[in-house]
Every structure is written in C-alpha cells, then in structure tokens.
Amino acid sequence: MRNSDQTTSTQEEYLQAALRLAQTCDYDADHTQHVTRLALRLFDQTQNLHHLGQQERFWLNCAAILHDIGWIEGRKSHNRVTLRIILTTPLLPFSNKERLIIGSIARYHRKSLPTNEHDHFAALLPDDQQIVKILAACLRLGDGLDQAHRGLVQDLTCKITSKKISLHCAVAIVPSSEEDLTALRKKDLFEQVFDRKVAVKWELPEVLK
DSSP states (O other): OHHHHHHHHHHHHHHHHHHHHHHHTTOOHHHHHHHHHHHHHHHHHTHHHHOOOHHHHHHHHHHHHHTTGGGGGOSTTHHHHHHHHHHHOTTOOOOHHHHHHHHHHHHTTSSSOOOTTSHHHHTSOHHHHHHHHHHHHHHHHHHHTTTTSSOOEEEEEEEEOSSEEEEEEEESSOOOHHHHHHHHHTTHHHHHHHTSEEEEEEEOOGGGO
C-alpha cells in the first residue's frame, strides 16, 4: 500500500508540474480541462479493448494538459512546438522515455498520424509505439469533440460491438455542422487502433428534445 500511495503522490506532483508549464504557456484552461476530461472518458470507456492501466492513463492525462502549449508560438504547427517543448523543457520532471511518450501523444492530437518517419516516434519501442497510438487516439478524438472550444459535450458513453464504436455524446445544444464534421475527421486514429468504425451521436436531454 505504501508503494501505491507513493506512486499516486508522485503522479500528482508530476501533473501539477505539467499544469504549471501549461499556465506558463498561457494555455486555454477551459478547453484543456474539457478535452482532458473527454480523453480520459474515452480511455475508460474503451478499457476492455486496450487493456491499458493507470500508468498509461496518467500519461494521457499529462499529454492532454499539455497538448496545446505550442500555441505560445502561434497556431501553425503548434502540435510540433508542443512536442519540442515537452522534450526539452527543464520544467517537467519526466524521464526521457516519458517525455517521448507524452510528447508524442500530444503531438498527434492533430494533423499527421504516428509514423516511423518521425524521429521521436521511431525512437520508441514497438510496445510503447502502440501505447502512444491508443492514447493519442483518445486525445485526438477528445479534442475533435471540442474543436470550437465551446464545451458542448457534457458527457459521453461508448457502445462497442465487434465492428463499431458508437459515441453517445450528451450535449446541451446540437453542434454546428462544421463541429460535427471536425469530430468525424478526428476519429481516424481511433478507428485505426480499435479496428472499428466510429459513429458520433449527439443526444439532447429529454426535456430539450
């Protein structure tokens, strides 16, 4: 029990370091907190498929907190700037391996998918590459569900079959057509790692239907 408590305490310390770095980079706190919650929810809802544990969930949590810190240098290629900051900053207490894993997860929240053509990804062992793909898929889709930074998705559940994952997203108002398209575009890695088609369904509270 003591070792478990110590691990939990250390992880909380590391999460606080990630949060301080995000604050230093003038991050969008509301969007980041919302995406983090959605990404972790996707991780928990698909646990029976990926079988990852608390260590991997912690890495996803860190990457979600940090995923947009590259905005400090502007929108263009901010995912790659995020990776560079995570790999080089002295403000994070992570090991080199953790920097590669967390940085790679954050880097793939938008644009290109994981590939060995990227040095940071190629530097990881195959098992760690698969972990990055799974966690980046959760972050990427979670970010897609809040692309407009409006916090519309209040909660989500996944209904999983052998061929399909249906995301039932509880929303106060139906997203715009552009937001709907963005969410669908960012399901690509999620479909790849889980080998299932993804459908996003917006669900209004009964009183609002």
